[in-house]
Amino acid sequence: MLRFIKNVFYLYYDGFRSMTVGKRLWLIIAIKLFIMFAILRLFFFKDFLKTNFSSEEQRSEYVIDRLTGKQ
Secondary structure (H helix, E strand, O other): OHHHHHHHHHHHHHHHHOOOHHHHHHHHHHHHHHHHHHHHHHHHOOOHHHHHOOOHHHHHHHHHHHHHOOO
């Protein structure tokens, strides 16, 4: 099993190493993901739980209720 995982790793490692255009595309994808999740989150998405609930207990209760569907 370990040998299989090692072979799969080297398959992707060698393939990525020999890429020319693909490296630039992955770099563009990484930059876009960083912008989407880091920068846009800071400016557009407020912390919903901190603004609507004052204590950690209320926040955790709300999350559990939403996850279990009790609402």
